[in-house]
Amino acid sequence: MAPIRRRGEAVPRVPVRRGSSRSSPRPYRGATEPPVVKDPSFRRSLALFRAFMREQDDPDFCYSLLARDAIDQVEAYGGPVDGRVVVDVGGGGGYFTREFRARGAHAFLFEPDLAELGEKPPEGTVVADGYLLPLQDGVADVTFSSNVLEHVADPQTFLSELARVTRPGGLIYVSFTNWLSPWGGHEWAPWHYFGAEWARARYRRRTGRAAKHTLGENLFAVHIGTTLRQVRARDDVKVVSARSRYWPFLAEAVVKAPGIREFATWNLLLILRRCPP
């Protein structure tokens, strides 16, 4: 098994070299430029939806596709990741870190839960909590956190730590499934609309298994309006884009409609740029 580092152990030195093995590194494109890939589109959303349907039977297929798609989004907003330092916070089994590395990034996975890491986490994985990353300020060109925010009790403190480790001008990719999304209840969705406890009990009755998530313990009701207000009020990051992560159309427009956005966005993707301290 690949080495795992635990809290308190030495952390791999994050390389400060800019650029890859190429002789002249490509410039890091400004994060305000528009995406260059066909996103959103029906074809893409359909492919992702089909992959989600196979998640239980074929997680490798599902998460590899999701990782390719997410890193396409990172590159669309921030330029090629080749040669860049990437910090993947709460990256589970490491699909995203592997995809970043496949594209030439110096990517590092920080994940607190050994069970989530599985048997073959990427080499150099660090067992660490996203609230307290064992990293110096400003080491990352890209800080990436997919579907973690709804699993932490204090999302704004978690975001502060992501911003801290990102260099000024660097990109922060944060997405989460909001509570009132049809998927907000995770494995007990969409029954969470009838109450978390009831939905959880129903899941147990129907499957014979205890649900993985408990509201208030490892799943929290995060809302889009509140999150946007809090993030826009921050002075350590600037919002480059707030959009639905998976929608095939109106991905940014849906997030602008108060009330409706809580149900219709499904999963909020925030592309943030780190401001100078």
Ligand SMILES: C[S@@+](CC[C@H](N)C(=O)[O-])C[C@H]1O[C@@H](n2cnc3c(N)ncnc32)[C@H](O)[C@@H]1O
């Ligand atoms: C739904 S999984 C998402 C995994 C992966 N990022 C993805 O998008 O498929 C939520 C992840 O958040 C991690 N997590 C929960 N609390 C965390 C924290 N305080 N710091 C970092 N990661 C955390 C969990 O261990 C888990 O791997």
